[in-house]
Amino acid sequence: MDTILILTQALNGLQLGVMLFLMAAGLTLVFGIMNLINLAHGALYMAGAYLAAAAYGWTGSFLAAVALAVAGTAALGAAIELAALRGLYRRDHLDQVLATFGLILFLNEAARLVWGPAALFVPVPAALAHTVAILPGVPYPAYRLAIIAVGVAVAGGLYLLIARTRLGMLIRAGASNRTMVAALGVDVGLLYTAVFALGAGLAALAGAMAAPILSVEPGMGEPILILTLVVIVVGGIGSIRGAFAGALLIGCVDTIGRAFLPSMLRAVLAPSASAAVGPALASMLIYLTMAVVLALRPRGLFAARTG
Amino acid sequence: MTRPLLEIAGVDAFYGASQALFAMELAVAEGSAVALIGRNGMGKTTTIRAMLGLVATRGGAIRFRGTRIDRLPPHRIARAGIGLVPEGRQIFPNLTVRENLVATAAGRRAAGPAWTLDRVYGLFPRLRERQGNMGDELSGGEQQMLAIGRALMTGPLLLVLDEATEGLAPLMRREIWSCLARLKGEGIAILVVDKDLGALARLCDRHFILERGHCVWSGDSAALLAAPEVPHRYLGLGATPQ
Ligand SMILES: Nc1ncnc2c1ncn2[C@@H]1O[C@H](COP(=O)(O)OP(=O)(O)O)[C@@H](O)[C@H]1O
Ligand SMILES: [Mg+2]
Numbered sequence: 189m190d191t192i193l194i195l196t197q198a199l200n201g202l203q204l205g206v207m208l209f210l211m212a213a214g215l216t217l218v219f220g221i222m223n224l225i226n227l228a229h230g231a232l233y234m235a236g237a238y239l240a241a242a243a244y245g246w247t248g249s250f251l252a253a254v255a256l257a258v259a260g261t262a263a264l265g266a267a268i269e270l271a272a273l274r275g276l277y278r279r280d281h282l283d284q285v286l287a288t289f290g291l292i293l294f295l296n297e298a299a300r301l302v303w304g305p306a307a308l309f310v311p312v313p314a315a316l317a318h319t320v321a322i323l324p325g326v327p328y329p330a331y332r333l334a335i336i337a338v339g340v341a342v343a344g345g346l347y348l349l350i351a352r353t354r355l356g357m358l359i360r361a362g363a364s365n366r367t368m369v370a371a372l373g374v375d376v377g378l379l380y381t382a383v384f385a386l387g388a389g390l391a392a393l394a395g396a397m398a399a400p401i402l403s404v405e406p407g408m409g410e411p412i413l414i415l416t417l418v419v420i421v422v423g424g425i426g427s428i429r430g431a432f433a434g435a436l437l438i439g440c441v442d443t444i445g446r447a448f449l450p451s452m453l454r455a456v457l458a459p460s461a462s463a464a465v466g467p468a469l470a471s472m473l474i475y476l477t478m479a480v481v482l483a484l485r486p487r488g489l490f491a492a493r494t495g
Numbered sequence: 496m497t498r499p500l501l502e503i504a505g506v507d508a509f510y511g512a513s514q515a516l517f518a519m520e521l522a523v524a525e526g527s528a529v530a531l532i533g534r535n536g537m538g539k540t541t542t543i544r545a546m547l548g549l550v551a552t553r554g555g556a557i558r559f560r561g562t563r564i565d566r567l568p569p570h571r572i573a574r575a576g577i578g579l580v581p582e583g584r585q586i587f588p589n590l591t592v593r594e595n596l597v598a599t600a601a602g603r604r605a606a607g608p609a610w611t612l613d614r615v616y617g618l619f620p621r622l623r624e625r626q627g628n629m630g631d632e633l634s635g636g637e638q639q640m641l642a643i644g645r646a647l648m649t650g651p652l653l654l655v656l657d658e659a660t661e662g663l664a665p666l667m668r669r670e671i672w673s674c675l676a677r678l679k680g681e682g683i684a685i686l687v688v689d690k691d692l693g694a695l696a697r698l699c700d701r702h703f704i705l706e707r708g709h710c711v712w713s714g715d716s717a718a719l720l721a722a723p724e725v726p727h728r729y730l731g732l733g734a735t736p737q
């Protein structure tokens with residue numbers, strides 16, 4: 189267990205963390221502001237990945253593919269919000285879970301119908317298909333560094349959007365008192381559609397950026413949805429800052445746990461026991477983290493003031 | 496009386512199955528000030544909520560500048576030119592003072608010059624000093640000023656205030672009343688719910704008294720002052736205008 193390996197795994201954790209943040213930002217806003225549990229958020233990530241793969245096929249440009257995937261999924265999100273979710277805000281959470289679970293089945297099946305059951309592959313863009321020496325003699329894939337950079341930049345942009353713009357003020361105001369926002373002349377329905385589309389676009393950005401490092405296939409959104417749910421609970425539902433902190437924490441705990449926990453156990457347990465326990469414990473680590481965070485701070489790391 | 500800016504005619508309102516307003520009647524002439532008076536639970540807030548589309552109405556009609564508004568969603572009603580200063584102030588606690596003013600601002604149709612941050616700060620200098628504070632860090636009086644400023648920033652033709660002086664110190668009350676007089680002087684119509692009959696009689700042109708969801712008396716200030724038995728009967732002992 190040397191420092192180079194630790195550094196590499198820390199970067200991997202960071203990269204997973206920013207992906208999770210892109211997912212969590214939309215999910216936490218939608219839950220915090222509209223009080224909607226959207227299980228189909230992972231399916232929007234999948235939609236982003238598929239649209240990126242398809243757009244890459246048409247245009248041959250990865251940048252164009254990402255842009256089209258984000259725009260297309262944001263539009264898809266707006267359409268889903270208008271057609272299917274509008275009526276769910278006032279329903280209880282179980283109805284929302286059932287309805288959005290139905291959306292998952294629908295979108296997975298739609299992807300299978302359009303693109304077939306086999307996985308699609310998207311190449312890493314040529315300009316980033318090399319490695320960068322993060323330390324002398326320590327190579328790291330440039331593409332993964334680019335993901336981290338994009339994620340951090342989007343986090344900054346989102347912070348500015350929420351903190352500095354009229355839209356951001358309305359999002360925060362709507363989270364604390366939607367009736368008053370409407371009574372002052374703001375179309376809250378439109379605001380909700382915009383927030384949902386924004387969240388869908390961010391999920392699509394994560395999906396599109398994941399396309400070259402994962403296989404694009406039906407159901408690819410569900411594993412990351414589970415992690416994202418853990419992230420927003422750890423971070424504090426409704427809080428963007430919480431989503432950021434929670435995403436980095438969960439990304440690093442998951443990555444580093446999987447990389448090092450089995451070998452650490454070997455130091456204290458018999459080889460056969462550690463081989464049996466190690467991987468299981470590593471995959472449970474994020475849930476243990478969540479339990480510890482919730483025991484210390486029942487409303488998450490950054491309990492949102494936004495309601 | 497000039498043509499009515501707001502007209503509520505024969506409106507019933509319900510909370511679920513229980514009826515809260517019965518054939519409610521109310522009119523506010525352009526540029527005038529009107530008081531809505533009554534004991535607690537008589538339907539004053541419900542009248543305001545019905546007007547803004549926040550509670551369902553049946554029967555009758557609500558018109559603003561001659562156009563039916565009683566089937567419109569709240570944001571469309573507000574955009575027609577109604578600025579709400581709600582009961583309990585309902586400041587956005589997680590926004591700064593400045594953000595509270597700016598978030599829903601819209602230079603819509605304001606009677607007179609457009610409302611800007613500077614103009615609101617001119618009306619309430621205290622808000623300028625507090626502009627970086629969060630909404631929930633303000634005193635009750637400051638919150639009330641902010642609620643009024645926030646409504647003005649939407650550019651209303653009609654400002655609606657529900658118990659705006661409730662729970663405020665006498666000095667602060669006086670400041671609110673003089674602010675309302677000034678706004679009226681600038682041509683903004685005002686609909687105000689309050690318990691201070693003396694202040695209402697000075698500010699308002701007409702008064703409507705509510706009793707269990709019915710409008711039971713209306714008249715001008717002279718009539719209100721000339722008939723002390725009216726407030727006595729409907730508002731309880733001691734409710735005589737000074
Ligand atoms: N949300 C509500 N649900 C059910 N009944 C209500 C609600 N709000 C007010 N009421 C009832 O409607 C009547 C009028 O209330 P309200 O308009 O708030 O009175 P006021 O503002 O004159 O004090 C009261 O009897 C009150 O109990
Ligand atoms: Mg009331």
